[in-house]
Amino acid sequence: MDTLEAIKGRRSIREFTDEPISEEILTEILDAARWAPTTSNQQRWRFIVVTDPTVKEMIKKVSPGIFALPAAFIVICIEKAADATPWDEWTYAADCGVAAQNMMLAAFALGIGSCPALSFAKEAIGEILDIPEGVEPALIVTFGHFERLPEPPERLPLSRIAHADRYGKGWEA
Ligand SMILES: Cc1cc2nc3c(=O)[nH]c(=O)nc-3n(C[C@H](O)[C@H](O)[C@H](O)COP(=O)(O)O)c2cc1C
Numbered sequence: 001m002d003t004l005e006a007i008k009g010r011r012s013i014r015e016f017t018d019e020p021i022s023e024e025i026l027t028e029i030l031d032a033a034r035w036a037p038t039t040s041n042q043q044r045w046r047f048i049v050v051t052d053p054t055v056k057e058m059i060k061k062v063s064p065g066i067f068a069l070p071a072a073f074i075v076i077c078i079e080k081a082a083d084a085t086p087w088d089e090w091t092y093a094a095d096c097g098v099a100a101q102n103m104m105l106a107a108f109a110l111g112i113g114s115c116p117a118l119s120f121a122k123e124a125i126g127e128i129l130d131i132p133e134g135v136e137p138a139l140i141v142t143f144g145h146f147e148r149l150p151e152p153p154e155r156l157p158l159s160r161i162a163h164a165d166r167y168g169k170g171w172e173a
Contacts, residue, residue: 001109010104011152013113014067016144020051021071025110029074029143032106033099039091045099045138048075048129058128063140065119070142075129076100077137096138103141113146 001009030047038044050056050073059073060066076099078092104114117140125137162171 003105006105006109009149010108011113011150012115013142013144013146013150014115015148016068016070016113016142016146019071019145021112021143021145025107025112026051026072026143028110029103029106029112032102033074033076036095036099036102038095038098042091042095044079044081044092045096046077046079046135047099048077048131049073050075050129055128059120059125059140062124062128063117063120065117066115066140066142068142068144070115070144072143074103074141074143075125075137076139076141077131077135079135082134092136092138100139100141103143107143111145112143113149114144115142116140117142 026049030049033045033047034043050059051071056069056073059075060069076096078096080092081088084092100116104116107114120137120140122137125131125140129137131137159170159172163169164171
């Protein structure tokens, strides 16, 4: 699939079929995350792939932002520096977002739907997944086969969100 086609065609999927995702595809999705850029190439993200039905139910229970039980969750965690500053915390969030988008685009190109979720109980997720001290779950992404691609939610026009040379002069193309 063409990159722009994937970027524009991907939608957040909140209804999945029961079909499992092959290990080969999950590995490809993880590899897409591995190739994401990170601040100073720090690569502090860690990825927990959850396909066990019992563990999936436990994750869903503590995640109000997750509406469907997917074939797989990938919990993106950050292995924090011992002396992490507020600046580091900001880079961690950015790095996780970039990795998540790589995974969602790769998944979409491979015919798999996904949805990111920030709305989950961090502490509970830490306990369920045995996440050690100093590692923080930052973002959860659901993955699964899907039957229907939702209509795209409206996007603001470029003239509203992009500026030419300085803030205030809307981009007109
Ligand atoms: C950081 C982040 C957190 C999100 N959290 C949730 C969530 O908790 N639950 C959910 O259903 N969707 C979540 N979304 C998905 C957005 O609602 C969705 O991307 C937006 O409505 C645009 O739709 P689209 O992804 O189909 O283009 C999140 C998206 C991002 C980028």
